[in-house]
Amino acid sequence: MINTSVFQNKKAAYFTLGCKLNFSETSTFGKMLADLGVRIAGEGDVADICLVNTCSVTEVADHKCRQAIHRLVRNNPGAFVIVTGCYAQLESESVSKIEGVDLVLGSDEKANLIQFLSDAWTAKESAAELNEGGKVESLHEYHSVKTKMIKSFAPSCSRGNRTRYFLKVQDGCDYYCTYCTIPYARGNSRNPTIASLVAQAEEAAREGGKEIVLTGVNIGDFGKTTGEGFLDLCKALDKVEGIERYRISSMEPDLLSDELIDFCSQSSAFMPHFHIPLQSGSDEVLKLMHRRYDKTLFAHKIELIKQKMPDAFIGVDVMVGCRGETPECFEECYEFLDDVDVTQLHVFPYSERPGTAALRIPYVVNDAEKKVRSKRLLDLSEQKRIEFYARYIGTEQEVLFEKAARGKAMHGFTSNYVRVELPAKLAKEEYDNQILRVRMGEFNRDKSALQVELL
Incomplete structure (x- = not known):
């Protein structure tokens, strides 16, 4: 039984690290608390509840999680502090010992976050009463x-303070790549039914949503729980009235079927926008990583996408400096990426993760060399993105605009994910969440977007 009285007129602060899936889940937690009477703490307010949703994909991520917890505890004295997410699953006990932390929930428990929070908060208040107003220590x-015991699935379809909705369609991963801790933090692959996801999309449409991003840990693996398929899910979502745009978040090359690519090329709602993790352009390194594809398969997927959708934006994850990546392997990777027709690279320096199989690979790349390699790939990425954007200067496109601070330029994205900027003098609040036709102009000052004018 949830004690709703403890939440009335309370203020909460939220902090999220990591992937889009984490942001979606935090937004859902916030919505659930709002339904119980909790409002978001404003600037300068001291929050009654602090919720941190953590990431553990790198050692840097772990450090940022600890920093965020310390900062929230310091800035919100007396607040009830709850920590969840991947770092909370992998290091539950050590996170719970951080000064000021009351409650740590792993990946299975977060599905019942409100119940856990209600019980723990009531216990803390009872302790305060027994202490007759004295200071109560953190729980x-x-x-x-x-x-292996992580079985629950916490549904999530929310936008928080964003324009786009993020629909969680899958959780967990069965791949166990040698460098990765996510399967240990998230558990095995699992998913809800297509019918339940369609119902959530329909609800988003009723709330006025126009774009939904399909998120998960390994979304191409959708169906392990229900015996359904990701393509079937896309076909069902495509029929939801009111949702004009869907974007598919990161999908493994071996799970991105030719049939799915063909479907997206014919759908008016599924955008010509793909995010495909490559991790390395060296077959030798891919084998060391235990990835389930090679360069030839990856190149085939890119070629097929571009054949059917020449304007498609293709983002690619690349890891540099992993164990076993010799200089020769990196050069092979660079040349492959230089040659393949992708739009943007998301570059991640390899980070050693305790307990992973990668630690048994003897060849180690030092940090200085990782930085050099990262810089080369980031420069290549910027060159590719700018060349892609430049193709659309002078064209007419449809853009979904996103909310901007008063007096600031508005931004939005075309169907193929070209970022645009509408000058502040032309921006209006009513443009938020509207798909408007624009003429694409020149680059803005930092070349992060193309300036546009409305037609």
Whole structure:
């Protein structure tokens, strides 16, 4: 039984690290608390509840999580502090010992976050009453189960303070790549039914949503739980009235079927926009990573996308400096990426993760060399993105505009994910969440977007 009275007129602060899936889940937690009477703490307010949704994809991410917790505890004295997410699953006990932390929930428990929070908060208030108004120490509670016991699925379809909705269609991963801790933090692949996801999309449409991003850990693996398929999901969502745009978040090359590519090329709602993790353009390194494809398969997927959707934006994840990546392997990777027709590279320096199989690979790349390699790939990425954007200067496009601060330029994206900027003097609040036709102009000052004018 949830004690709703403890939440009335309380203020909450939220902090999220990591992927789009984490942001979607935090937004859902916030919505659930708002339904119980909790409002978001304003600037300068001291929050009653602090929720941190953590990431653990790199050692840097772990450090940022600890920093965020310390900062929220310091800035919100007396607040009830709850921590969840991947770092909370992998290091539940140690996170719970951080000064000021009351409750840590692992990946299975976060599906019942409100119940856990209600119980723990009531216990803390009871302790305060027994202490007759004196200072009550943090609870330092933690709840998590071993990876193989993670079975729950926490639904999420929300936008928070964003324009686009993020619909969680899948969680967990069965791939166990040698460098990655995510399967240990998220558990095995699992998903809800297509019918439940369609219902969430319909609800988003009723709320006025026009674009939904399909998120998950390994979304191409959709169907492990229900025996359905990702293509079937896309076909069902395509029929939802009111949603004009869908974007597919990161999908493994071996799970991006030719049939799905063909479907997207014919759908008016699924945008010509793909994000495909490559990780390395060296077959030798891909084998060391235990990835389930090679360069030839990846190149085929890119070629097919461009054949059917010449204007498609293709983002690619690349990891540099992983164990086993010799200088020769990196050069092979660079040359492959230089040659393949992708739009933008998301470059991540390899980070050693305790307990991963990669630690058994003997060849180690030092940090200085990682920075050099990262810089080369980031420069290549910027060259490719700018060349892609330049193709659309002078064209007419449809843009979904996103909310901007008063007096600031508005931004938005074309169907193929070209970022645009509408000058502040032309921006209006009513343009938020509207798809408007524009003429694409020249680059803005930092070349992060093309300036536009409305038609």
